[in-house]
Amino acid sequence: MSIRKRLIRWAGLLRVGVRRTVSRTLGADQRRMQLSVLGVAAIIALLVIVTGLGLGLATGTTVYDDDIDYWVVPEDSGSSSPLLATDNPRFGSVHDATEQFRSDDVTFATPVLSQVLQVETDGETEYILVMGVINEPGLDSVTGVATTGITDGDPYYDDGSYSGEWTGDAVLSQSAAGLLEADSGSQLTIAGNDSFTVTNVDDGADSVGDVPAAVVQLSELQTLTGAAENDQADQFIVGTNSPAVETTLEGVYPQSEVLTRGELTTSAAMDSELPLALALTAFIISVSVGTLFVLTTNGLEVVADRTQLATLAAIGISTRSQLTLVGTQTLVITGAGGLLGALVGMGGIWGVNAAAMEFVTTEPIALSEPWFILYGGAVGLIIGILSLPYLLLLTRRVTGGVP
Numbered sequence: 001m002s003i004r005k006r007l008i009r010w011a012g013l014l015r016v017g018v019r020r021t022v023s024r025t026l027g028a029d030q031r032r033m034q035l036s037v038l039g040v041a042a043i044i045a046l047l048v049i050v051t052g053l054g055l056g057l058a059t060g061t062t063v064y065d066d067d068i069d070y071w072v073v074p075e076d077s078g079s080s081s082p083l084l085a086t087d088n089p090r091f092g093s094v095h096d097a098t099e100q101f102r103s104d105d106v107t108f109a110t111p112v113l114s115q116v117l118q119v120e121t122d123g124e125t126e127y128i129l130v131m132g133v134i135n136e137p138g139l140d141s142v143t144g145v146a147t148t149g150i151t152d153g154d155p156y157y158d159d160g161s162y163s164g165e166w167t168g169d170a171v172l173s174q175s176a177a178g179l180l181e182a183d184s185g186s187q188l189t190i191a192g193n194d195s196f197t198v199t200n201v202d203d204g205a206d207s208v209g210d211v212p213a214a215v216v217q218l219s220e221l222q223t224l225t226g227a228a229e230n231d232q233a234d235q236f237i238v239g240t241n242s243p244a245v246e247t248t249l250e251g252v253y254p255q256s257e258v259l260t261r262g263e264l265t266t267s268a269a270m271d272s273e274l275p276l277a278l279a280l281t282a283f284i285i286s287v288s289v290g291t292l293f294v295l296t297t298n299g300l301e302v303v304a305d306r307t308q309l310a311t312l313a314a315i316g317i318s319t320r321s322q323l324t325l326v327g328t329q330t331l332v333i334t335g336a337g338g339l340l341g342a343l344v345g346m347g348g349i350w351g352v353n354a355a356a357m358e359f360v361t362t363e364p365i366a367l368s369e370p371w372f373i374l375y376g377g378a379v380g381l382i383i384g385i386l387s388l389p390y391l392l393l394l395t396r397r398v399t400g401g402v403p
Helices: 003-026 031-059 094-101 174-180 218-225 245-252 261-270 274-304 306-314 319-359 371-399
Strands: 068-074 106-121 124-133 169-172 187-190 193-201 213-217 235-240 256-260
Touching: 031 274, 031 319, 031 371, 068 245, 094 106, 094 218, 094 235, 094 245, 106 174, 106 218, 124 174, 124 218, 169 174, 174 193, 187 213, 213 218, 235 245, 245 256, 274 319, 274 371, 319 371
Parallel strands: 124 213, 169 193
Antiparallel strands: 068 235, 068 256, 106 124, 106 187, 106 235, 169 213, 187 193
């Protein structure tokens, strides 16, 4: 047989295989084949979502919106999260630097000093995270703890004399109030200073996690911790709706790093190999589980088709041709499942980003790219190819190996 005739014969078999698979999959009584497509689609959808998350963490996806926050941290603060860092290098002259951060595009700017300190009230003693800030309109919360109840302007600082009015304001997170059995109006002793009063207990409705924490005036916390000598703080928070502010922030402290809220959330993951490991693990698990699933469902389909296969053999259709039909059926099912799963996964990425921007950050955390659709289809085909040897062997045994 000439090469041309062979190609025509194979093309015909492939067309028959595709049409046979489509008609049987769309049939009302072919639940196993429909289940195969949906099963592969579900596996690929999860793969695409996890891959999007991994690549999003690795590349630090950034989308500007109308609620951008910047964190300015020391350049050598290491891989630990600046949100709760209490032992990293500190900035000096932070009250003066805050004024340099201010512009028409800046909603608020404040230094943040964080320290784990002993806090007492009515005989209860606990170590909690105490954060000092300069409160002002627009600064609603710090690390999930509201600033409502903190007097604006940090009055005790008094132009660097640290001799102004001592407010003693303290806002507790819900968990800190529970640990200390404190409520609004309770007297607090922080690091041995008993002049603090709880002015508000944050209900934690807008926070992601309820960390035992307290927010106080920056200058008052500096005085308690010895940071007043050089007017020190760990980092700055700058609220703005303009990404152009980032250049200004980078120029205030030469040895500083400016992070967006989303970059801050993912910084620890970006410094590790977690994103790559996440995507690779998802690929391996998806291929393994998908292959086992296809082997089971399509294997049952081949066994159920033994009468039809015998009929094909009786009318002169060779085993090789039958194997081609079964192989085509397997690849069409897994390929279609892969493409469908990729589309569902793209929708899942949209849902993940929407949830993240609603509850965690103002920026997407998962990457979404058009080539994910091709990736899903390709992984589906890989699952089909890995399933072929067993399914073809099973088909040959069912047909009796007629040449």
